[in-house]
Structure formats: structure tokens, C-alpha cells
Amino acid sequence: MKVLCVAEKPSIAKSITEILSGGRWDTRNSPHPYIRNYDFDYNLPPPLGRGRGTSFTVTAVLGHLMSSDFGEDHRKWHSCDPFALFDAPILTSVSKDLKQVEQNLINEARHSEILMIWTDCDREGEHIGSEVASVCRKVNRNIIVKRARFSAIIAAQIHQAARQANELDQRQADAVEARMALDLRIGAVFTRFMTMGLQVRVPELAEQLISYGPCQFPTLGFVVDQYNRVQSFVPEIFGYIYVGIERTDEEGEVRTVEFKWRRNHLFDMDIAAILYEQCAINPDARVLKVETKPTTKWKPLPLTTVELQQSGSRLLRMAPKRVLDIAEKLYQKGILSYPRTETDQYDRAFDFNSLIQKQTYDTQWGQYAQRLLDGAYQGPRNGKKNDKAHPPIHPTSHAGNLEGDERRVFELVTRRFLASCSKNAEGKTTTVEINIADEFFHTGGLVITQRNYLEVYPYDKWSDSALPDFQEGEMFTPTVIELKEGSTSKPSLLTEADLVGLMDKNGIGTDATIAEHIAKIIERQYVLEKQEQKIKYLVPSQLGVGLIEGYNKIDFDRSLSKPHLRRETEHRMQLVCDGLKVKREILDQTIEEYKEVFIKAKRDFDIVIESVNEYLHGRGEAQEALRAATQARRGRGGANRGGRGGRGGGAGAAPRRGAQDDDEDSDEDDAGPPRGGGRGRARAPARGTSTRGRGSGGGTANATTGSARKRNHDNSNGPQDGGKTCDCDMPAVSRTVQKADSPHVGRQFWTCSKPQAEQCGYFEWADEGGNTSKSGTSGPSRRQPPAKRQRPISRNDNHENDDDEVRCKCDLEARFGTVNKEGPNKGKQFWACPNNPKASCGFFQWAEDGPGSGSGPQAGPSNYAGRSYSRNSNNASGGGGGTSGDCFKCGQAGHWSNACPNDSASGGARGGPSRAGSGGGAQSGECFRCGQIGHWSNSCPNDGPGGPSAPTARGGKGRGGARGRSRGRARGR
DNA sequence: GCAAGGTC
Numbered sequence: 001m002k003v004l005c006v007a008e009k010p011s012i013a014k015s016i017t018e019i020l021s022g023g024r025w026d027t028r029n030s031p032h033p034y035i036r037n038y039d040f041d042y043n044l045p046p047p048l049g050r051g052r053g054t055s056f057t058v059t060a061v062l063g064h065l066m067s068s069d070f071g072e073d074h075r076k077w078h079s080c081d082p083f084a085l086f087d088a089p090i091l092t093s094v095s096k097d098l099k100q101v102e103q104n105l106i107n108e109a110r111h112s113e114i115l116m117i118w119t120d121c122d123r124e125g126e127h128i129g130s131e132v133a134s135v136c137r138k139v140n141r142n143i144i145v146k147r148a149r150f151s152a153i154i155a156a157q158i159h160q161a162a163r164q165a166n167e168l169d170q171r172q173a174d175a176v177e178a179r180m181a182l183d184l185r186i187g188a189v190f191t192r193f194m195t196m197g198l199q200v201r202v203p204e205l206a207e208q209l210i211s212y213g214p215c216q217f218p219t220l221g222f223v224v225d226q227y228n229r230v231q232s233f234v235p236e237i238f239g240y241i242y243v244g245i246e247r248t249d250e251e252g253e254v255r256t257v258e259f260k261w262r263r264n265h266l267f268d269m270d271i272a273a274i275l276y277e278q279c280a281i282n283p284d285a286r287v288l289k290v291e292t293k294p295t296t297k298w299k300p301l302p303l304t305t306v307e308l309q310q311s312g313s314r315l316l317r318m319a320p321k322r323v324l325d326i327a328e329k330l331y332q333k334g335i336l337s338y339p340r341t342e343t344d345q346y347d348r349a350f351d352f353n354s355l356i357q358k359q360t361y362d363t364q365w366g367q368y369a370q371r372l373l374d375g376a377y378q379g380p381r382n383g384k385k386n387d388k389a390h391p392p393i394h395p396t397s398h399a400g401n402l403e404g405d406e407r408r409v410f411e412l413v414t415r416r417f418l419a420s421c422s423k424n425a426e427g428k429t430t431t432v433e434i435n436i437a438d439e440f441f442h443t444g445g446l447v448i449t450q451r452n453y454l455e456v457y458p459y460d461k462w463s464d465s466a467l468p469d470f471q472e473g474e475m476f477t478p479t480v481i482e483l484k485e486g487s488t489s490k491p492s493l494l495t496e497a498d499l500v501g502l503m504d505k506n507g508i509g510t511d512a513t514i515a516e517h518i519a520k521i522i523e524r525q526y527v528l529e530k531q532e533q534k535i536k537y538l539v540p541s542q543l544g545v546g547l548i549e550g551y552n553k554i555d556f557d558r559s560l561s562k563p564h565l566r567r568e569t570e571h572r573m574q575l576v577c578d579g580l581k582v583k584r585e586i587l588d589q590t591i592e593e594y595k596e597v598f599i600k601a602k603r604d605f606d607i608v609i610e611s612v613n614e615y616l617h618g619r620g621e622a623q624e625a626l627r628a629a630t631q632a633r634r635g636r637g638g639a640n641r642g643g644r645g646g647r648g649g650g651a652g653a654a655p656r657r658g659a660q661d662d663d664e665d666s667d668e669d670d671a672g673p674p675r676g677g678g679r680g681r682a683r684a685p686a687r688g689t690s691t692r693g694r695g696s697g698g699g700t701a702n703a704t705t706g707s708a709r710k711r712n713h714d715n716s717n718g719p720q721d722g723g724k725t726c727d728c729d730m731p732a733v734s735r736t737v738q739k740a741d742s743p744h745v746g747r748q749f750w751t752c753s754k755p756q757a758e759q760c761g762y763f764e765w766a767d768e769g770g771n772t773s774k775s776g777t778s779g780p781s782r783r784q785p786p787a788k789r790q791r792p793i794s795r796n797d798n799h800e801n802d803d804d805e806v807r808c809k810c811d812l813e814a815r816f817g818t819v820n821k822e823g824p825n826k827g828k829q830f831w832a833c834p835n836n837p838k839a840s841c842g843f844f845q846w847a848e849d850g851p852g853s854g855s856g857p858q859a860g861p862s863n864y865a866g867r868s869y870s871r872n873s874n875n876a877s878g879g880g881g882g883t884s885g886d887c888f889k890c891g892q893a894g895h896w897s898n899a900c901p902n903d904s905a906s907g908g909a910r911g912g913p914s915r916a917g918s919g920g921g922a923q924s925g926e927c928f929r930c931g932q933i934g935h936w937s938n939s940c941p942n943d944g945p946g947g948p949s950a951p952t953a954r955g956g957k958g959r960g961g962a963r964g965r966s967r968g969r970a971r972g973r
Numbered sequence: 974g975c976a977a978g979g980t981c
Contacts, residue, residue: 009980034981063979070975077974085975098980124979180977187976195974213976332981340979513978 001050003042004112005058005148005162006105006132008119010035011331011338012153013060016118019158020056030107032100035060037108045163048114048146057108061101064124065131068092068184082192083598085185086591094135102135109136109143116165117147120389123577126169127176133168151388152347174583175573181587182569186594187213190560193602194547201609204616205543211524214566215509215517217548220526221561222502224540224548226494235487239272240265241279243434243441244480247468256479257468259434259441265486271844276483278437283481287474288440289433295446297425297462299453301383302344302392303416305511306504311416313497315459316408317534320496321515326409327393335399336413340512341390344383350391352377352421358398364411365418368456372421376452380420392420415457422453425462432470436481443467493530493537506563507570542615550611554604556597 007013013036017025021040028037037059044054074080074088094102109115115136119125126147133145146165150157190212198205243259266272301307305324312323327339346352356377359369380392394417395410402410427448434441445467448454454462494502499518503509509517518538521527526544530537540548548561558564572586601608818829832844 061979062981065979082975120979128979176978183976183978185976189975191975209974211975215977328981510978512980517977 001114002055002057002112003044003049003114003116004108004136004143005056005116005118006129007058007060008125008128009062010060012118012120013038013058015153016158017058019153019155020058020162030059030100030104032062032098032104034062035101035104037104042162048163048165057112058118059104059108061105061119061128061132062098064128065094065098065102065135066092067095068180070184070188077192077196082189082196083595083602085189085192086595086598088185090181090184105132105135106139109140112136112140112143114144114146116162117145117168118150118161120387121149121151122387122389123172123176123573125389126172129168130170130173151386152350152391154347154349156349169577171577171579175576178576178583178587178590179569179573182590182594183214185591187211189594189598190601193598193605194608197605198609198612202612202616205612209524210543210547211520212560213517213520214569215503215513216521216524216526217561218506218508218563218566219499219503219517220521220540220544221548221559221563222499222506223494223521223527223538224545224561226491226498227540227545229491230493233490235490236267237269237485237487238265238267239269239276239483239485241272241276241439241441242480242482242484243279243285243436243478244482245285245476246479249466249468255468257443259432259443259478262440262442268844269485273483274844275439276481279439279481282437283477285434285436285441285476285478287432287470287472287476288435290430290470290472291432292428292430295427295429297427297454297460299381299419299422299424300416300457300460302346302380302420303394303413304342304344304383304385304392305340306342306500306514307344308339308393308413309500309515310497311459312409312412313495313500316405316412317536318405318409319515319519319536320500321519322405323409324512324515326406327413330399330402330406330410330413333399335395335397335402335410337392337394337396338390339393341393342385342387342511343390343392344385346380346382346391352379355394355396356418356421359395359414359418361398362400362414365415365456369418372418376423377421378423412459415459419453419457419460422456423450425452425454426450427462430467432467436478493539495535495537499538507567508563543612546612546615547608549615550608551601553607553611554600556600558593558597560597560601 005013005016007016017038017040020042021038025038025040028039030037037057039055039057041052042049042054042056043052044056045051068090069075070085070088071091074085080088115133117129117132119129119132129147136143136145145168147168148161148165150161191210194210194212195208198210199208200206240263241261243261244256245259246254246256248254263275266275303311308327309320309323312318313320316323318326324339327336330336331339353373356369356372360366360373362369393413395414399410425448427446427450430445430447432443432445444465446463446465448462448464451462454460496518500514503514503517504511508514518527521544522529525541526547527538528541530539551560558568569590572581572590575581576583576586817832818827
């Protein structure tokens with residue numbers, strides 16, 4: 001009796017042979033150079049075998065045997081309308097280059113009684129198995145087909161798989177067949193249609209192939225989406241209080257301990273300034289809590305293909321495809337395990353010991369490997385993925401003679417493997433919380449107690465940052481308290497690693513094909529690689545943006561550039577696998593849907609052509625620049641502001657919106673301003689409003705821009721529902737913030753009406769819409785220029801006429817209070833958000849500066865506040881001369897404060913007392929120590945002992961002067 | 974000249 005075993009690839013055939021044969025087998029060549037046939041006897045018990053002496057031959061194929069294409073009638077591009085390809089017959093045959101593989105199967109099957117399928121244990125494996133079966137049955141109709149199922153190359157499993165071989169799962173094979181047919185039909189229809197359509201209409205593309213694929217287009221879509229986020233980003237300025245103290249640490253070195261504000265940062269500079277004032281006036285800090293806790297830095301999970309590509313791209317700066325190609329090569333050399341795996345957990349019976357042993361010979365990590373064997377070993381963590389076919393990627397032997405990129409990939413995999421067999425790193429964190437004038441600040445330190453896996457895995461960074469001694473209840477005066485300014489950080493373009501992650505998360509491609517899809521959209525010139533220092537970013541070409549934007553303008557139920565369609569296909573395949581649908585049903589249904597999409601695309605293809613033409617010919621670019629500039633103006637920012645704070649703006653930089661945040665499934669009603677890039681945009685109208693509000697001179701550039709924006713989104717012809725129009729020129733919809741723990745819960749906002757993944761990003765608070773009433777009634781007032789308002793908090797604008805009612809941004813009745821603290825503001829009355837500090841919207845307003853009070857001069861309690869709104873004081877004194885571009889420091893237009901030419905430590909022109917004095921703006925120039933004008937508090941002549949030049953630990957005078965906002969050095973006053 | 978999924 002002869003059993004023919006067929007694996008999906010030669011390596012598995014060999015592994016199976018090694019196990020089943022007990023180490024004794026004969027080898028024969030096959031007609032194909034890569035494939036060998038292994039013969040041995042095996043003890044296969046009845047009913048399947050005859051016990052001892054059952055003759056086994058193990059061989060393999062090379063993945064799928066068959067390929068499919070249209071028949072002659074439809075194969076030529078101009079032979080038919082692309083639409084016909086939806087229904088044209090598909091012919092399936094063995095690929096030319098696999099004829100020898102087929103021949104080998106034929107030769108072997110002729111003399112076999114049982115065909116045992118050993119392909120990978122997944123859908124594709126099931127389909128490959130069915131191809132093998134069909135080839136073998138052609139020459140041996142009576143051959144019994146069995147399926148051996150195994151999830152790892154482990155002796156026990158392999159023996160069990162042989163003895164308990166069961167049936168092929170035709171449903172899984174059917175599901176794959178459906179996927180193949182759909183991919184071919186849809187790809188061919190749209191590729192031919194687009195290529196032939198664009199080649200004749202766009203001269204630059206006359207020779208170019210414009211392909212569409214259900215994986216490549218969503219991949220391009222991710223790149224374009226992120227590019228648009230970057231383009232439309234408007235930085236937003238915020239303020240935060242920085243507290244630092246110089247202390248001597250245990251080693252006797254003086255170092256500055258920086259404390260972070262619990263509020264992190266506030267976008268309302270007024271509030272930040274006021275809170276800062278309070279700290280500056282009463283800078284005594286009390287240590288509330290000193291807490292030391294153990295902490296762990298987790299060792300990495302076992303390595304999957306996707307993770308290998310991502311970390312290879314990030315850490316080794318290699319293209320994902322190259323990383324995978326090298327891993328493949330090392331696998332073929334027998335140095336690495338099979339590199340295409342989704343599994344991030346090892347089988348219980350996995351033999352770590354011998355694999356670690358092999359690494360003890362290495363000059364770099366050999367000693368570490370030996371320590372693992374000597375007792376430092378700890379079993380790897382278990383991830384959540386298991387493809388039931390392959391273990392995580394690991395080194396299978398030691399290779400000391402590799403060079404270049406091969407060496408680097410091998411080193412990464414090996415270090416990762418050894419790290420995953422190590423203990424987690426351990427440390428102790430110390431948190432110190434302090435309180436200054438009712439504001440809370442904290443700092444933290446870390447002492448690493450056991451580096452463990454970090455010793456062999458230098459890619460992870462974790463470093464000591466011990467804190468000097470602090471005691472609970474201790475009082476001290478910080479060396480420095482500053483009000484600093486930061487800005488939200490521009491999101492980055494996607495890196496290849498980012499894109500791999502997005503595709504994996506959204507089910508686009510498989511671990512083995514993700515890198516190919518990325519390479520393909522680069523090859524098709526939809527995407528370009530852009531090197532910036534050491535990082536390579538992906539930027540869409542004009543063609544890429546033109547295509548995606550063009551298709552986005554067509555009103556598809558399901559966008560061709562989003563991942564939904566592919567996800568839907570996956571879902572339907574699962575239905576077939578589960579027996580809930582049959583192949584024919586999902587084929588018919590999906591093809592009907594794509595026919596509709598095609599008809600619509602064909603009808604509106606002029607839109608795509610126009611879009612591609614615009615982008616290719618520069619007009620699109622110009623529109624883009626215009627759009628970005630418009631949004632920047634809306635947001636009060638100028639082009640120069642973009643660089644301010646910049647990325648990684650220290651403690652003040654807001655986290656960027658990374659690609660990882662691109663969560664298609666996020667709660668639509670979890671409103672509030674969009675994160676990151678969207679945030680600046682969403683808040684922009686509010687800021688514009690605030691600037692207008694303060695500008696008593698009126699007619700400022702901002703006011704004009706602001707009203708233009710309002711008009712842009714006010715659809716006066718539009719219906720009923722408030723008449724807002726989003727950025728895709730669709731009627732916007734009104735929604736309400738639902739999230740219970742949001743400070744904006746219950747608040748209404750306008751947003752794009754499309755499904756979340758397709759939204760244009762338009763966002764506007766209903767109550768900040770200037771003239772749009774809450775009830776949504778449209779009226780003539782909407783077309784009027786925005787009313788001048790005194791305060792930036794537009795929520796109150798809805799209550800402008802309610803003299804008695806001041807409401808905060810959470811729409812709560814504001815708390816009325818009086819400043820009790822000693823200082824220039826003592827006795828002043830104010831309104832503030834009544835919510836607890838965690839939920840507070842940050843609303844604060846001096847009572848005499850409330851709604852209806854048109855008084856300009858009382859702009860704020862301090863010279864800071866005055867300076868921060870220098871444009872307003874200009875307006876007040878100069879009568880409408882203000883622009884949106886005034887420098888905070890000197891008040892002049894044409895530059896921003898961070899590039900202020902008048903900003904020098906000694907220069908009188910900087911925003912300070914001298915300017916305030918000369919401008920007559922006493923309100924912005926008073927010293928908050930003595931209340932007099934003409935000097936800052938840190939050089940207050942009335943400051944008792946120490947006087948004007950009371951030293952600061954850093955020579956504060958010069959530094960304090962150099963920075964417009966950092967006048968408040970606690971010791972300097 | 975189309976797709977995506979296996980494999981070498």
C-alpha cells in the first residue's frame with residue numbers, strides 16, 4: 001500500500017519526512033528542480049493504513065498549482081467592453097512554470113492508493129489541497145483523498161495528523177475560489193476601464209498602466225488620507241506652566257527636576273495666564289505625595305511576519321519587502337524558521353533549549369544565551385495570534401558568516417528570540433506630586449533594578465532617571481516657574497512600517513502579501529518614497545491623490561479607496577466557510593454590487609479624469625495650498641506658525657495623531673474636536689472668534705476670514721437643518737456629544753454626513769457657529785458679519801443678552817467667585833467653570849470683563865494677558881490697525897514671536913513695560929508685585945532685599961528677559 | 974498591459 005503525502009512547500013515535506021520516517025528515508029529527484037520525493041515506510045494503523053510497512057512518499061507543491069484567466073475571447077484588452085469581464089468565463093489551468101510540479105504529482109499518484117494532503121492549515125492551504133486532489137484524481141480516479149491537519153512541526157502533532165487524517169474542507173476551498181474569481185474580475189474590469197479611459201484623456205498617462213485592485217487601492221487610500229491630514233493640519237498654540245527646581249542628587253550633582261502640569265496644557269492662553277499668575281504670585285510648593293512603585297518593561301512578543309516587517313523597517317530602515325525577502329533567503333539557507341507566520345505564541349512542546357544552545361557560539365550574544373541556559377531563561381509571552389501552521393519566526397541555527405543586511409536581519413530575529421526567552425526588565429518608579437497655588441504638578445523618576453532582556457535587545461530604550469530626594473509635606477520654592485507656549489504637532493506622513501500596521505489592522509493583504517502591495521503602488525507610481533533624514537515616508541503622487549480624490553467625489557455607497565469592500569469580501573468568504581452561504585451566492589451578490597459601482601464610476605468618470613488632470617497639471621496643488629492657507633487663516637495661524645513648537649515640542653508638544661490612531665471603528669458620537677491634526681482645525685473657528693471678540697477696533701483680518709468661513713459652511717439655500725455645508729459640499733448633519741465622561745457631553749456639533757471613514761473632517765460646534773442658532777433656524781442674521789464679542793468663549797454668545805447668566809463651555813452655569821489670595825487681583829470677581837478640575841472646560845472670565853462689557857482696556861489681570869492679545873491693545877489704541885499676524889512680543893506684524901527681531905534681553909522693544917508704557921497700555925504693563933508700570937516684577941525696585949537683580953539659579957535676569965513669556969521666575973520676584 | 978494568494 002502506498003500513501004502519497006503532498007505538502008504545500010518543500011521545506012514542510014522534508015520536516016514531515018524527518019519526523020515520520022524516524023530519520024531513515026530515500027530521496028528521489030522530481031521533474032521540478034526545487035522538489036524532491038522522500039520514500040520510507042511508516043506504521044499507519046488501520047483503517048487508513050496497514051500498520052507497519054505502509055509505503056510513504058512525501059513530496060510537495062509550490063503553493064497554488066493553478067492559475068486562472070479569461071478565455072481567448074476576453075483576454076485581449078480591446079476584445080470586449082470591460083463590463084463583460086464580470087460574467088466572462090474564467091479558465092483555470094496549471095501554470096506553465098508549475099507543469100513539472102504537476103507532472104511529479106501525476107507520476108506519484110498513479111501508483112498510490114491514498115493521497116494525504118499536508119498543506120498549511122488555513123483556507124489557502126485547503127484550496128491548494130483541492131488543486132492537488134484534482135490533479136491526482138485525473139490519473140487515478142479511485143485514489144482516496146485524506147487531509148492531515150497539523151498546527152506545528154512537532155513530532156507528536158505530525159504523527160497524530162497522519163493517523164487521524166480526515167477530509168478536505170470543500171467549503172474553505174470554495175471560499176478561496178470565490179475570492180480568486182472576484183479579484184480577477186474586479187481587478188481586470190477596473191484596471192482596463194481606468195487605463196483605457198485615462199490614457200486617451202490625460203496625455204501624461206498615454207503609456208501608463210492605471211491598475212485597480214481591492215488591496216492596492218485601499219493601501220493607496222491610507223497614504224492619501226494621511227497626506228491630507230498633514231496638508232490640512234493647522235497648528236494650535238497652547239500654554240502650559242513649567243515648574244523646575246534645581247536639586248542635588250545622590251551623586252552630588254546639581255540637576256533640574258522638571259514638573260509637569262496636571263492640566264498638561266490649555267488652549268486658552270487667558271486661562272493659562274491666569275493660572276500661571278496665581279502660581280507666580282504664590283510660588284510656594286508643597287510636596288503632596290512621594291510614591292515609589294515597582295514597574296515592569298515587558299519583553300517583546302514572539303515575532304510574526306508583520307512585526308518583522310515593521311521592526312525591520314523601523315529599526316533597520318529597510319523596506320518591508322526587502323526584510324521579508326532576506327528572511328526568506330535565510331530560511332532557505334536553514335538559518336531562520338519559516339518567515340511567513342501570523343503566530344505570536346510558541347507551542348508548549350517547543351524546544352527552546354537546543355535553539356538557545358546554538359546561539360551560545362556567537363561573539364555578541366553568545367554569553368547572554370549561555371546565561372539563559374544557566375537559569376536566566378523564562379518562557380516567552382503568549383500573544384493572541386495563531387495561524388496553526390507555523391511557529392513565530394526564530395533562528396534555527398547559528399550563522400557567524402553573514403554580512404550586510406542579511407546579518408542585520410538575522411541579528412534582529414535572534415536578539416528578539418533571546419529577548420523573548422528572557423525575563424522582563426524591572427524597575428522602580430517614583431512619582432512626586434506637588435501643589436502650587438491650587439495647581440498640581442508631578443514628576444517621575446525611574447531606577448532600573450534588573451535590565452534582563454534589555455541586555456540582549458538594544459532596540460528597546462529604557463533608561464534611569466533617578467529623582468533627587470523629596471519628602472511628603474516638604475515646602476520649597478521652585479527655581480523657575482514659567483508660562484510656556486507650545487503648539488500641537490503636525491502629524492507625520494506614513495512610514496512603510498505605519499502602512500504595514502494599518503493594512504494588517506484593516507485586513508488588507510496577508511502577512512505574505514502586504515509588502516508586495518506596498519511595492520506595487522510604488523511601482524505603479526501612485527506613491528513616492530520621500531527620505532527625510534533617516535526616515536523614509538510615503539507620499540502620494542499627484543496621480544495617486546488625483547485618483548483617490550476623484551473617486552471620493554463620486555457618490556459610492558462603498559468607497560473604492562477604503563478598506564470596507566475588502567473586509568466585506570473577507571466576511572462573505574467566512575460565511576461560505578461556515579456553511580451559511582454557498583460560493584455561487586456570494587459571487588453573484590458581490591458581482592452585482594460591483595457592477596453597480598462600475599456603472600456609477602463609468603457615468604461619473606469625468607470627475608476622476610478632471611481630478612487627475614487637476615493634480616497632474618498643478619491646479620490641484622494650487623487648490624490644496626489655497627485650502628491649507630484658508631484653514632491656517634481660520635485657525636489664526638500663519639504659514640510661519642507651522643514650525644513653531646514643531647514636532648516633539650518638549651513637554652508642551654501635544655501628541656501627534658499617528659497613523660495608529662486611525663481607528664475606523666471609533667465611536668462616531670464620541671465627538672469633541674478631532675484629535676491631532678483635526679483638532680487645530682476644529683478649534684480654529686473658536687479661535688478666530690476669540691480674536692474678533694477682543695478686537696475692539698473691528699474689521700480685522702481675522703474677522704473677515706472668520707466670516708468667510710462661516711459663509712463657506714452656511715448654506716443659506718440649504719434646508720432646515722441649520723444649513724451647514726461640510727468640506728465635501730454636502731449638507732452637514734447636527735449631532736450631539738454622547739460620551740458621558742466628556743466635558744462636552746450634550747453639546748451639539750456639525751459634522752460631515754458621510755460614514756465616519758469617508759468623512760471630510762469638517763467639524764464645528766453648533767454653539768460656535770457664530771450666527772447659527774441652536775434650533776437650527778436659518779435667518780437673515782446668518783449672513784451678517786459676526787457680531788463683535790467681548791470674550792472668546794462663544795458658548796456664552798448664545799446668552800449674550802442674558803445679563804444674569806454666564807455659562808461655561810460645558811454649558812453649565814458658571815461659578816461666581818472672588819480672588820482671596822494676596823496679590824494685585826485680590827478682591828477681583830470672576831466667573832469660572834463649576835466642574836471639578838478633571839472635567840473642567842477651563843472657562844474663566846473676570847466679572848467686569850463679562851458679556852456686554854465692551855471695555856477694551858481691562859483685557860486681563862496682567863501684563864502677560866495684555867501682551868498675549870497685543871493685537872487687541874493695538875486695535876484699541878490704533879483703531880482697527882490690527883491684523884492676525886501680530887507678534888506677541890513686540891506687537892508688530894510680519895513675524896511671529898519666536899522669530900521676533902525685537903526680542904533681546906536688553907532690547908526695550910520687546911513686549912514689556914517699555915512697550916506697554918509707550919503704547920499707553922497701562923493695563924498690559926503693570927508689575928504684579930507692586931502694581932506699578934514701567935518694570936517687570938523680576939526687576940521690581942520695590943522688591944525689598946535683593947531688589948532688582950535678585951539672582952536666580954540660572955542667572956535668571958538674562959534668561960527671563962530673553963523669553964517674552966518667562967518673566968515669572970519665582971525667585972526673581 | 975488586469976487581481977491577489979500561495980511558493981521558490
